[in-house]
Amino acid sequence: MIRIRKIKTIAEFHACEDIQKAVWNFEDREIIPVNELITIQRIGGAVLGAFEPAGKGAGDRLIGFCFGMPGRLDGKTFLSSRMLAVLPAYRGMDVGFRLKKAQREFALDHGYDLVTWTFDPLQSVNAHFNIEKLGAVTHDYLVNVYGHSTSILNRGLDTDRFLAYWHVKTARVEDHLRSKSETPALDSLFGGSGVGHPEDVAQVNETFLDDLGILVSGPAKLKFATRWLLVEIPPSIQVIQTAHLPVAQQWRYKTREIFLAAFKKRYTVTGFITGNAPARGGTLNAEVSRRRSFYLLERTK
Numbered sequence: 001m002i003r004i005r006k007i008k009t010i011a012e013f014h015a016c017e018d019i020q021k022a023v024w025n026f027e028d029r030e031i032i033p034v035n036e037l038i039t040i041q042r043i044g045g046a047v048l049g050a051f052e053p054a055g056k057g058a059g060d061r062l063i064g065f066c067f068g069m070p071g072r073l074d075g076k077t078f079l080s081s082r083m084l085a086v087l088p089a090y091r092g093m094d095v096g097f098r099l100k101k102a103q104r105e106f107a108l109d110h111g112y113d114l115v116t117w118t119f120d121p122l123q124s125v126n127a128h129f130n131i132e133k134l135g136a137v138t139h140d141y142l143v144n145v146y147g148h149s150t151s152i153l154n155r156g157l158d159t160d161r162f163l164a165y166w167h168v169k170t171a172r173v174e175d176h177l178r179s180k181s182e183t184p185a186l187d188s189l190f191g192g193s194g195v196g197h198p199e200d201v202a203q204v205n206e207t208f209l210d211d212l213g214i215l216v217s218g219p220a221k222l223k224f225a226t227r228w229l230l231v232e233i234p235p236s237i238q239v240i241q242t243a244h245l246p247v248a249q250q251w252r253y254k255t256r257e258i259f260l261a262a263f264k265k266r267y268t269v270t271g272f273i274t275g276n277a278p279a280r281g282g283t284l285n286a287e288v289s290r291r292r293s294f295y296l297l298e299r300t301k
């Protein structure tokens with residue numbers, strides 16, 4: 001049984017460095033080192049680990065971790081979450097979810113109402129995880145915020161990020177943590193009931209497969225006349241980065257244009273719709289041929 005708890009020993013803090021290397025393959029200069037993590041733990045932040053129990057005599061093995069530190073915004077303190085990572089062999093088993101739930105407990109115990117972090121808008125897994133599983137929202141888009149990164153996930157792309165807002169005391173977050181989301185399922189977009197009245201929702205970018213079977217985005221329709229918008233992203237940007245980097249870069253520039261414009265018009269990302277859709281023909285791999293992923297944005301007053 002995997003246990004979530006605070007990181008305590010220097011050896012465990014070192015294991016956090018190892019996980020950063022294993023998950024992002026960062027060059028050494030990008031790794032957050034032990035001395036920083038220890039300091040964060042001491043000054044009101046939280047460095048939490050997911051541990052797999054080892055056999056007799058051996059220590060527990062760290063298989064995931066997250067950390068966040070105090071920040072100040074609009075005169076209030078909040079928790080700025082900086083990293084969350086789970087080793088590939090343990091993904092899809094709620095380990096990331098449990099780490100974030102523990103981070104939320106920490107935030108509530110220490111008087112933080114808000115936890116923020118950045119994530120890449122083109123990472124479908126992270127979008128589903130942050131917006132749907134956790135109930136975060138975003139209305140801020142940061143362009144190339146970290147400059148060049150050596151992260152394997154970033155390969156060849158500008159480091160554009162959403163700034164996620166996790167209002168940990170709200171009913172929205174509580175509902176999402178209990179899997180109660182109002183976001184419609186994917187099949188409602190394909191011949192089903194739709195997101196709302198058809199006149200209330202607009203799909204900003206149509207997508208199609210190019211000659212190589214790679215998913216590309218058509219031109220953006222930046223009309224912003226509807227209450228809701230749908231913005232499609234690829235189910236796996238990594239597959240596209242590997243197959244043909246210029247197409248991945250096009251995705252970055254097109255979605256940057258869309259989100260910057262939509263946020264300026266007071267839309268907020270409140271939902272993420274993902275799942276298997278009718279297959280669209282021969283593509284790079286089965287995952288890409290079936291899964292579709294859409295951000296749902298709602299105009300706020």
Ligand SMILES: CC(C)(COP(=O)(O)OP(=O)(O)OC[C@H]1O[C@@H](n2cnc3c(N)ncnc32)[C@H](O)[C@@H]1OP(=O)(O)O)[C@@H](O)C(=O)NCCC(=O)NCCS
Pocket residue numbers: 023083084085086087090091092093094095096097098118119124125126128129130133235236274291293
């Ligand atoms: C993001 C990360 C921490 C998630 O950890 P995890 O333990 O796998 O998370 P969970 O098991 O709690 O949830 C993963 C969800 O992604 C979903 N998912 C998997 N592939 C997906 C895809 N292509 N598109 C959308 N969602 C996907 C899973 O179905 C699961 O959701 P569900 O429980 O509703 O079915 C992990 O993938 C990771 O370490 N990634 C690399 C580092 C990173 O990007 N960190 C930043 C996080 S903001």
